[in-house]
Amino acid sequence: MKKNLFIAGLAIMGLFSMTSCSSSDDDKKETTEVTIQDSEYDAIINQYVDGVVLPTYNDLKAKNTALYNSVVAFGNNPSDANFQAVCNAWLTAREPWESSEAFLFGPVADYGLDPNMDSWPLDQEAIVNLLNSEQWNAMEWTGDYDEDDEAIAAAQNVRGFHTLEFLAFKNGKARTLNDKAEDGEAANAVYNDSNAKAWAQYMRNTAQLLVDDVTLLCDSWNNSYAAEFKNHKGGDYTSGLSCIEQLIDGCIDIAGEVGDAKIGEPYDLYVSGKTTEALYAVESWYSWHSRDDYTNNIYSIRNAYYGSLDGSIHTNSLSNLVKKYSADLDAKVKAAIKDAADAIQAIPQPFRNNINSREAATAMEACSALSDVLEKELKPFLTNHTK
Numbered sequence: 001m002k003k004n005l006f007i008a009g010l011a012i013m014g015l016f017s018m019t020s021c022s023s024s025d026d027d028k029k030e031t032t033e034v035t036i037q038d039s040e041y042d043a044i045i046n047q048y049v050d051g052v053v054l055p056t057y058n059d060l061k062a063k064n065t066a067l068y069n070s071v072v073a074f075g076n077n078p079s080d081a082n083f084q085a086v087c088n089a090w091l092t093a094r095e096p097w098e099s100s101e102a103f104l105f106g107p108v109a110d111y112g113l114d115p116n117m118d119s120w121p122l123d124q125e126a127i128v129n130l131l132n133s134e135q136w137n138a139m140e141w142t143g144d145y146d147e148d149d150e151a152i153a154a155a156q157n158v159r160g161f162h163t164l165e166f167l168a169f170k171n172g173k174a175r176t177l178n179d180k181a182e183d184g185e186a187a188n189a190v191y192n193d194s195n196a197k198a199w200a201q202y203m204r205n206t207a208q209l210l211v212d213d214v215t216l217l218c219d220s221w222n223n224s225y226a227a228e229f230k231n232h233k234g235g236d237y238t239s240g241l242s243c244i245e246q247l248i249d250g251c252i253d254i255a256g257e258v259g260d261a262k263i264g265e266p267y268d269l270y271v272s273g274k275t276t277e278a279l280y281a282v283e284s285w286y287s288w289h290s291r292d293d294y295t296n297n298i299y300s301i302r303n304a305y306y307g308s309l310d311g312s313i314h315t316n317s318l319s320n321l322v323k324k325y326s327a328d329l330d331a332k333v334k335a336a337i338k339d340a341a342d343a344i345q346a347i348p349q350p351f352r353n354n355i356n357s358r359e360a361a362t363a364m365e366a367c368s369a370l371s372d373v374l375e376k377e378l379k380p381f382l383t384n385h386t387k
Contacts, residue, residue, distance in 0.1 A: 034325050034326070034381075034385040035385060035386075035387050036321070036325065036382065036385050036386045036387065037386075037387055038239050038240045038241055038386055038387065039240065040240070040321060041240030041241060041243065041244050041321075041386075042230075042240055043316040044240075044244070044307065044316050044317060044318050044321060045229065045230055045232070045240060045243045045244070045247075046230055046316065047307040047314055047316040047317065048247060048304060048307055048318075049226050049229060049230055050226075051307055051308060051309070051314060052103075052303050052304060052307060052308070052309060053100075053103055053221065053226070054221060054222065054226060055309060056096050056099055056100045056303070056309065057096075057100065057214070057217055057218045057221055058218060059096040060093070060096040060097055060100065060214050060217075060218075061211075061214045061215060061217075061218045063089075063092050063093040063095075063096060064093045064207075064210050064211050064214045065211055066089055066092070066093070067086070067089040067090060067092070067093040067164075067207055067210065068204075068207040068208060068210070068211050069089075070082070070085045070086045070088075070089040071086055071089075071164075071200075071203045071204050071206075071207040072204060072207075073085065074086050074200060074203065075200035075201070075203070075204055078177060078196060078200065079177065080174070080176045080177055083168065083174045083175050083176060083177070084174040086164075086168045086174070086203070087168050087169055087173075087174040087287070090161070090164060090165060090168055090169075090287070091287065091289060093161075093210075094161060094284075094289065094293065095292075095296055097117065097118065097161065098292075098293045098294075098296035098297055098300070099296045099297075099299055099300045099303065099309075100300060101254045101257075101296075101297050101300050102250045102251045102253075102254050102297070102300035102301045102303070102304045103247070103250045103300070103304065104250060104253070104254070105246060105249075105250055106220070106221070106225050106229070107216070107217055107220035107221060107225055108217055110145065111145055111216060111217075111220070112145035112147065112152065112156070113213050113216065113217050115147070115153070115156045115160075116156055116159065116160060116209070116213050117160045117161055117210060117213050117214075118160055118161055118162065119153075119156045119157050119159075119160050119162065120162055120283045121280050121281060121283075122157060122158075122162050122163060122166060123154070123157040123158060124166065126154070126157060126158050127158050127163055127166060127189075128189045130158050130202070131189065131195060131198055131199065131202055132195070132198070134198050134201070136201070136202075136205050138154070138155060138158060139155055139158055139159045139205060139206070139209060140155060140209070141155040141156075159205075159206050159209050160206070160209075160210065161210065162283070162284070162286075163202075163206050164203060164206045164207060164210070165284065165286045165287050166286050167199065167202060167203050167206070168203065168287075169286040169287040170286065171286075171288075172286075172287060172288030172350060175190075175191050176191075177191065179191040179192065229243055230243075241382065241383065241386045244318065244382060245379060245382075245383065247304055247318065248374055248375075248378060248379045248382075249379075250304065251300075251301040251304055251305065251374050252371055252374045252375045252379075254297050254298075254300060254301060255298070255301060255340065255367050255370045255371040255374060256367070256368075256371045257297070258294050258297050258298065258340075258344070258367045259340075259363070259364045259365075259366075259367025259368050259370075259371065260364075260367075260368075262283055262290075262293075262294055262297075263294065263344075263351075263360055263363055263364050263367070264364050265281050266278045266279070266281040266282045266351075266355045267355055267356060267360055267361070267364065269281055270355040270356045271356050278355050279352055279355070282351060282352045282355065285350070285351075285352040288349065288350035288351075288352065290350065290351040290352065291344060291345065291347055291349060291350070291351050294344045294351075294363075295341050295344045295345055298337060298340045298341040298344065298367075298370070299311075299341065301337055301370070301374075302337045302341070304318070305317065305318050305319050305333060305334075305337065306318075306319050307319070307320075319333070319334065322378070322381070322382075325381075325385065326381065329377060329378065329381055332373055332377065333373055333374070333377075333378055336366075336369055336370040336373045336374075337370060339366045339369065339370070340363070340366040340367050340369070340370045342366075343359070343362050343363040343365075343366035343367075344363045344366075344367075346359045346362070346363070347359040347360050347363055
């Protein structure tokens with residue numbers, strides 16, 4: 001009996017030993033089978049730059065030039081129709097900007113172009129004071145960018161897309177020449193005969209600064225940064241993997257920002273009883289364009305991962321490479337991107353009126369799930385399996 005128990009024990013120990021070896025062998029096998037050569041990233045990086053980043057920024061420049069022209073036309077001939085034309089051009093110019101937020105690195109960060117163009121929330125009182133004083137030099141700053149410089153921040157808070165949005169839109173519609181005040185707050189400043197000239201000039205100055213910023217951004221990428229990124233021979237980028245990690249980090253950042261900040265901060269304020277603060281924390285609420293802004297942010301992740309601008313998966317895409325080595329992971333990333341975009345679009349329109357909705361909570365969860373799969377699965381997979 002004891003002998004049988006002993007033999008049985010040896011058998012069990014052997015089974016455990018075989019299981020342990022099998023697991024170790026499987027791990028080794030997986031590591032051996034999934035070995036990505038760093039050079040495999042080169043075609044992906046080239047497509048990412050030439051097929052996604054540069055076309056997005058060039059489109060942004062063209063559409064902001066058109067926006068500027070619409071603002072000039074309004075100043076030359078103020079009318080309800082031309083107010084509407086400015087709003088239409090703003091919405092068109094906004095799309096490529098929000099579709100670029102998965103790659104807010106390089107020149108856009110170095111030169112402070114993101115807060116120059118897209119500071120939020122606005123200092124609405126300062127905007128009205130500037131409109132009244134016409135001290136337009138308050139919109140500009142000089143020297144090297146420092147995100148902690150209060151003078152730079154003050155200038156950035158009275159310019160950019162959202163300042164122009166405030167001057168052109170009201171309650172989701174174009175302002176009119178018969179703009180009516182709703183109350184005495186600075187946020188409800190109205191266009192009228194006495195401020196019409198200053199209003200048009202403020203719009204023009206803001207639109208010109210947007211063109212200047214976008215031109216600097218495009219020129220920086222086209223003239224040097226694109227080559228530096230694609231060549232990855234020194235500086236911040238010393239390998240193909242380092243560029244791919246930057247690509248993924250940009251996607252992680254915007255997924256987190258959409259869920260935690262753009263939707264999450266207004267949501268948290270609202271449910272804590274700070275309903276007015278929640279409203280002012282909603283980005284693009286003058287135009288009621290928040291939901292589409294956030295969706296385009298997610299599309300910027302899709303574009304970076306797919307290597308295209310139209311939702312198709314390019315041959316030289318990160319998606320195709322991941323699919324080659326792990327079809328399950330690729331499918332998971334694609335599903336997470338789609339789930340986040342769909343969840344955002346499911347929020348009742350406008351978001352400013354549905355801040356604490358069930359759909360908003362679901363969208364936050366979907367953005368968090370997307371961030372997690374990018375940060376905790378996709379990036380480690382590539383980092384750990386690249387030679």
